Amino acid sequence: MFIINCPYCGDRDQTEFSCHGEAHIPRPTETAQMSDDAWGNYVFFRTNPKGYHRERWLHTHGCRRWFNALRHTVTDEFVTTYKIEDPRPPLPTESQTSSDGRQS
């Protein structure tokens, strides 16, 4: 089971949180001019990486605030969590992790 660090509340049990998929997908602004392809890509298509993933979480049964997390999808290890307005944290460098994501 995960312990997730809410940027507002600190370490809490995973069951208090819900995951809402890939982060940093900006909502289009010129919606009237958008093609069907562009709409489909925005709404449905995802990177779904096997490896590090920046994703949105909601502290559903806590402060009810949204935040982002950088997590590895093979080890399920959280690298960090950060507020929506914070800059994207860098990916851990190759020397810190092997190709399958385990800490070396």
Add this chain to the structure above:
Amino acid sequence: MPQANPLFFDDLMKAYSLFSLARNAMSYHRNWQRAWRSPDPKSSYDVVIIGGGGHGLATAYYLATQCGISNVAVIEKGWLGGGNTGRNTTIVRSNYLLDASAGIYEHAVKLWEGLSQELNYNVMFSQRGLLHLAHSVHDMQEIGRRGNAIYLNGIDSEFLTPAQVKEMLPIINMNCRYPVMGGLLQKRGGTARHDAVAWGYARGADAAGVDIIQNCEVTGVRVENNTVTGVETSRGFIGANKVGSVAAGHSSVIAEMAGFKLPLECYPLQALVSEPIKPIIDCVVMSNGIHVYVSQSDKGELVVGSGSDAYNSYSQRGSFDLIEHTVGPLCELFPLFSRLRMLRQWAGIVDVTVDRSPILSKTPVKNLYFNCGWGTGGFKATPGSGHAFAHSIAAGEMNNIAAPFSIDRFNSGALIDEGAAAAVAH
């Protein structure tokens, strides 16, 4: 092509039968022939299938036996059926709401009905009946709408009253927290032995000339002039005129190698197996309302599942709290199961589309085809999926059954929204 007599005799000796069982009993079953070869990969093939699960092996089998394309390789990074084929809860049904779904899932059930004979391999397909329970007015409306839609598509579908449910399942607690108000029964639904499906298709495909290459991971997809020319693997480059990706949970990884994204996200889906007990449930019971499904394997174990973990993961583990969410409603529905011990728990990585319907499609890369997105319920479709995909690859165009499941639907908006029928029940 008519075969020469010695070859025919050779095939007859290899066929599984009462005769071969008796003959092998003479040597204490030590001399059974291998079910399939383990060849080294050739430098190129007409078609390369990525993924040696049930869907991939079925695709190769139908390519070789029905489409006249036997120069085919199935490339599997692990062992046959070691992914979701060996991890699902073995349920087969075709009671879906929409016409396109009825088309492909019923196609599969019809193939299931003759599969053991066709493959000369007992896939232990058991049409023991599959019962969806309804626990609320909303559930009753949902099964009413879906049951009638299924019936209009020519698929068997019966409504049961609470008394009929109780008669069918004497051990059920009708008056649980969300009392059972009715049920929707598909008598032709049931279970099959999941490993046998992979092994049976592998044996059939191998006999028809397909090379099955295990422990060979695809590490790249070679694309020239927007046309696929082969795959890079851990055992070197393998050329191909056409490539079919049937990689389930790793479909997004293969797509990334080919340079495009898919409308998929991957989640762990868990299952549990209890200690074996004497026969106690003779059908598959599913409850979307309180979120659990259970059947009893031929070994006597209860096979139990529920929802997927709701976060992206490739970890094949899943989280503990979901186990509690699974056994809670199970014990509420069947209080006597509370004294059973669970023996094993595992997860498979399911590739889920937003409309909970699969993708069988051409892609932005020419001659590269994808069969994926089966999400939480692909096992039941194995024969139909392989059959439709094989014929589509051979023709170069998706056939009538596969066409609605094109990847284009996520841009055109013509989604096949099976959320109600498939999102919970697998």
